[in-house]
Amino acid sequence: MIPKLIVFGGNGFLGKRICQEAVTAGYQVVSVSRSGKAPQSNELNDKQWMREVQWAAADIFKPDSYHELLKDASNVVHSLGILLENENYKQTLSKTPTNDSKSYLLSFGAGPNPLKKSSPYFTYEMMNKQSAIILADTFKQEILKKSKKEQTKANERSFTYISADKGFPMIPSGYINSKREAEIELEKMQKYFRPVIMRPGFMFDERRNAIGPRSFIHTALELLYCGNKFLLQNKLQFMNDLIRPTVSTQQVSKSVLTKIKNPDFKGVVTLEEILKT
């Protein structure tokens, strides 16, 4: 039987590359998101693998909307979360360039629009931590419905959580704390599945060359990283901790699939380890 892999947030920036890698690896792939839509792409290669994915609509906070999908799944990936508790920042990051590029860079991290009612879910606690715990618990409940023999096969199932390497300067500590708290809760569920905890740093897509805030940040971080490596020769530990390498969504996805396929692996995958993939 072809193993089934479900990616929550599978139409997102990273999630879509995990779906692509999983299709290539021969999995039956389901993406879950509220819209249930495939991501937009004009690339022929993307169109091909996207046809192989089932694009399902459900809300991670409403287990009734997706528990049926988990019934015969052996691998679950959680690939959604927030960097700021400000609903505007994601739009700012994905904006296409305009003449007014300064204004959208400045609006990154700006306070919420007072006219817009913000979602009660758009907090670190809910999006980064509780969403993962709710999903893992729903997966666990489906496992508990199986025979006793099946329940014991924890190493044949995995739950991948996209955590993060470290906090970022100017990003509230609640971001990284919520990630670490979720990791601890997931590691307690090893009896049911292998927790795979990915810790990427700032990500970029190898196939997107658009000039926008994300590529601006990527270039700036790469320059800082090279400066630290070649000018300071990584001699100052506090600089090494602050300036971390960037990683592509393709590389993270390859690392995710490598760990999912290894029945003996569970635990944390550091940024350094991802970069070696």
Ligand SMILES: NC(=O)c1ccc[n+]([C@@H]2O[C@H](COP(=O)([O-])OP(=O)(O)OC[C@H]3O[C@@H](n4cnc5c(N)ncnc54)[C@H](OP(=O)(O)O)[C@@H]3O)[C@@H](O)[C@H]2O)c1
């Ligand atoms: N981007 C980076 O540089 C970076 C760095 C380190 C770690 N990370 C982590 O990597 C993970 C993925 O990040 P990303 O940038 O790929 O995120 P993203 O582009 O925002 O994708 C997340 C997807 O989740 C879906 N979603 C949101 N709320 C949902 C809900 N309630 N139920 C079901 N689906 C929902 C959204 O689709 P719908 O709107 O259709 O629901 C969205 O496409 C996150 O955990 C993030 O913290 C990212």
